[in-house]
Amino acid sequence: MLELRGVRAGYGRIEVLHGIDLTVGEGEILTIVGANGAGKSTLLKAVSGVVRISGGSITYDGERIDPLGVENIVSRRLxxxxxxxxxxxxxxxEENLQLGGYSRRGSGSPVAERLERVFALFPRLKERLSQQAGTLSGGEQQMLAVGRALMAEPRLLLLDEPSMGLAPIVVQDIFTGLRRLNQEGLTMVLVEQDARIALSLAHRGLVMERGRIVLEDSAQALLDNPEVRAIYFGRRNAGYRRGMEKT
Amino acid sequence: MTFEQFLQYIFSGVTSGSVYALTAMGFTLVFNATQIINFSQGQLVMLGGMIAVGLYGAGAPLWGAFLGSVAIVVLVAVGFERIAIRPLLRKGILAQVIATVGASFVFETAAMLIWGRDAVTLPAFSGEEPLSVGGATVVPQTLWVVGLTIVIVVALQLFYRKSLFGKAVRACAVDATSARLQGISYSRVVIFSFALTGAISAAAGVMITPISFMGFHSGSLLGMKGFAAAMLGGLGNPVGAVLGGFILGIVEALGVGVVSAGYKDAIAFVILLLVLFVRPVGLLGAKMGNRG
Incomplete structure (x- = not known):
């Protein structure tokens, strides 16, 4: 469904991605783990067109998308x-959700129907429709972020650190929702620092270091890999997370 | 000051306040879309008035001159964005702001070359016969100015609150990158904001010309006052822009009554300085944080 070949990208003269190759199959959840600054976010931004690539190619559904602008990539339901x-x-x-459906205005299923699907997944959003998005709790904000993306009826969803700053119990809620979406056929690429929870959701995982993919395996194999455990399930991460907690 | 005099000053203040409000609105629309302070904003108002006078002089009916002027200034504003702002997108905000200063000179000089150095005027939209209200007199043009300003402000609010594209424009003001990730075309939003600013500015210019004349150099003062009004209300906040415009107009008119007409134009600058010293975010304090 998505294929990257030798993708290079960066900011100005600083190259962050040094030739990334990866594929994502239909219906799959691929998790990318790695330390801060490994280039995970840049990778997602390159796919969505926010960051222009300086080399290589990105193919989605058999079509080169790297020359396209962000809006045109979004309209392909990526x-x-x-x-x-x-x-x-x-x-x-409500306005945030409506704007999420902007790329599918006048096409796709009726907006009311899409809203109902979002509420079925995250009922709390329905109670908060008229509330300002900025005043929601962290967990609710993440639900809204996922809900807003669903309004575009995605075929491929890229998630950048959905667990960031959230209490573990809230993360569980979000990830339960994501699992359900995947069971309904949605393909996902998930970038996470919290490798444990991310890999437990995924089918396959990649480990990135300094702009390169250094390890690629099934999610289970990575979960069992002692080296990955030592580096990415470490205490430092957990402490950092506790400091950021907010429900 | 008698009550009649007071009322007279209020009417006069509300009239010029309407024009300041629309000019401030122009600043706000462009600022929200691009973070640029458009220093040619006042010149767009001036062009609106001058073009209408030109069209009227060429035989167009008043309403035709009004609509024609709005259409032409929209084209000017869009062309300005295309030629001077868009190519500088990667050069940063400061380069763009400087481009707007340059544009203000271009507009002013062009106006001088086309229409000459004399101030010009238009006939009032519906006669000059003053009406008496509570002992004060009001020319019908005042009602046109205030009425049309209210119509424009309400229409804009409905557009921004109710229509999906209006919400998309607001979303770009909050977070342009995130808006693009929803499939919103940022460049369309910017072009649209310039076009809308052109339309509102032209309307303001045409409406005020029968009351206060218009010359090639009128734009800079109108622009500074509109900017003061926008700052007073809170830059980036359309409701604040309107509020700031009316407050500035009324304070200015009362200042003329209480102090002296000679200080009329100074009042806007005193207000601007006070806002910058005391409350830089303005009355309605829109957030002026950076945008990613």
Whole structure:
């Protein structure tokens, strides 16, 4: 469904991705783990078109998408949930959801139907429709970020650190929702620092280091890999996460 | 000051306040879409008035001159964005702001070359016969100015609150990158904001010309006052822009009554300085944080 060949990208003269090859199959969840600064977010941004690639190619459904602009990539139902959620804080939950469906205005299923699907997954959003998105709790904001993306009826969803800053119990809720979406056929690429929870959701995983893919295996194999466990399930990560917690 | 005089000043203040409000709105629309302060904003208002006078002089009916002027200034604003702003997108905000300063000179000089150095005027939209309200007199043009301003402001609010594209424009003001990730075309939003600014500015210019004349150099003062109004209300906040415009107009008119007409134009600058010193975010304090 998605194929990257030798993708290079960066910011200005600084190259962050040094030739990335990967494929994502239909219906799959691929998790990319790696330390801060490994290039995970840049990789997602390159796919969604936010960052222009300087080499290689990105093919989606058999079509080169790297020359396209962000809006044209989005209209192909390849949707990114950016790091830090990036909701429209001063606008209402309802408006955020409506804007999520912007790329599918006048096509796809009726907006009311799409809203119902989002509410079925995250009923709490329905109670908060008229509330300002910026005043929601962290967990609710992440639900809204996922809901907003679903309004575009994605075929491929890119998630950048959906667990960031959330309490473990809230993360469980979000990931339960994601698992359900995948069971309904949605393909996902998930970038996470919390390797344990991310890999437990995924079929396959990649480990990135300094702009390169250094390990690729089934999610289970990576979960069992002592080296991965030592580096990415470490205490440092857990402490960092506790400091960021907010429900 | 008698009550009649007070009322007279209020009417006068509301009239110029309407124009300041629309000019401030122009600043706000462009600022929200691009983070640029458009220093040619006042010149767009001036062009609106001058073009209408030109069209009227060429035999167009008043309403035709009005609509024609709006259409032409929209084209000017869009062309300005295409030629001067878009190519500088990667150069940063400062380069773009400087481009707007350059554009203000271009507009002013062009106006001088086309229409000359004399101030010009238009006939009032519906006669000059003053009406008496509570002992004060009001020319019908005042009602046109205030009425049309209210119509424009309400229409804009409905557009921004109710239509999906209006919400998309607001979303770009909050977070342009995130808006693009929803499939919103940022460049369309920017072009649209310039076009809308052109339309509103032209309307303001045409409406005020029968009351206060218009010359090639009128734009800079209108622009500074519109900017003061926008800052007073809170830059980036359309409701604040309107509020700031009316407050500035009324304070200015009362200042003329209480102090002296000689200080009329100074009042806007005193207000601008006070806002910058005391409350830089303005009355309605829109957030002025950076955007990723």
């Amino acid at each position: 949707i990114q949930i950016p790091e830090g959620r990036r909701l429209f804080g001063p606008m209402s939950v």
